[in-house]
Amino acid sequence: MADIKVEMEKIRKEGQERVAATGQALCVFADNVPADVAQDILCGLGLMTALANKKFNKETQQREWYNFYNDGLSKFGWTMTGAAHAEDAIDEDNLTLADLITKSVTISVSADPRRAACAKRALQIVVQKPEVKAHLEKHSHSESGKSSTFVIAQCEMTPQGLPAMHMTSFQASYDSKIEREGALTRKVDKTSTRVYRASQQGTFSARHFDAARELVNEKIKKDLGDFFTS
Numbered sequence: 001m002a003d004i005k006v007e008m009e010k011i012r013k014e015g016q017e018r019v020a021a022t023g024q025a026l027c028v029f030a031d032n033v034p035a036d037v038a039q040d041i042l043c044g045l046g047l048m049t050a051l052a053n054k055k056f057n058k059e060t061q062q063r064e065w066y067n068f069y070n071d072g073l074s075k076f077g078w079t080m081t082g083a084a085h086a087e088d089a090i091d092e093d094n095l096t097l098a099d100l101i102t103k104s105v106t107i108s109v110s111a112d113p114r115r116a117a118c119a120k121r122a123l124q125i126v127v128q129k130p131e132v133k134a135h136l137e138k139h140s141h142s143e144s145g146k147s148s149t150f151v152i153a154q155c156e157m158t159p160q161g162l163p164a165m166h167m168t169s170f171q172a173s174y175d176s177k178i179e180r181e182g183a184l185t186r187k188v189d190k191t192s193t194r195v196y197r198a199s200q201q202g203t204f205s206a207r208h209f210d211a212a213r214e215l216v217n218e219k220i221k222k223d224l225g226d227f228f229t230s
Contacts, residue, residue, distance in 0.1 A: 059173075
């Protein structure tokens with residue numbers, strides 16, 4: 001288990017892009033996101049991931065999981081808009097799960113090449129860092145071994161000074177069980193794998209989050225296991 005205080009200090013480093021993994025969520029903060037805002041966002045996302053995982057089966061109740069997760073984010077200061085759900089075609093051979101996530105997220109942010117490049121860099125960090133890769137494989141894999149679920153949240157400040165996020169939820173479903181270890185870098189059989197994607201945009205109110213901050217931070221310390229930043 002990572003020391004949350006140590007990892008939080010990394011996420012609070014302003015003026016640089018930061019990547020954090022909590023549960024099956026991968027959060028990417030642009031260099032212009034203030035330290036306090038990044039910490040609030042990450043704690044809220046981390047807690048909602050843990051709560052949604054306890055309430056719903058990620059494999060069989062994906063839509064219910066996603067709706068519960070979004071409803072909770074609204075209580076933590078997020079205003080989410082533009083929900084879109086889609087199944088992505090796997091039209092190439094020899095792709096890994098990390099490749100599929102990158103392609104799926106890139107599709108959802110295709111109108112913004114900078115965000116697409118950001119998503120690719122974030123997944124490269126995951127593959128290159130064994131401890132983060134192991135963390136995501138542990139938390140994203142279903143108990144049956146027949147699906148993997150991830151949330152990619154890209155956060156930045158708008159020209160108006162508001163924290164904004166593009167969030168993509170990704171699920172790969174397999175016809176037969178696969179082993180958790182090495183799942184991200186294993187080649188995927190496109191004939192027996194399906195990829196589902198849900199994406200949304202949102203803006204965050206730190207003032208709205210004020211009332212919940214103390215409770216959220218306390219829950220983060222008690223309920224969350226692994227927590228990594230880079």
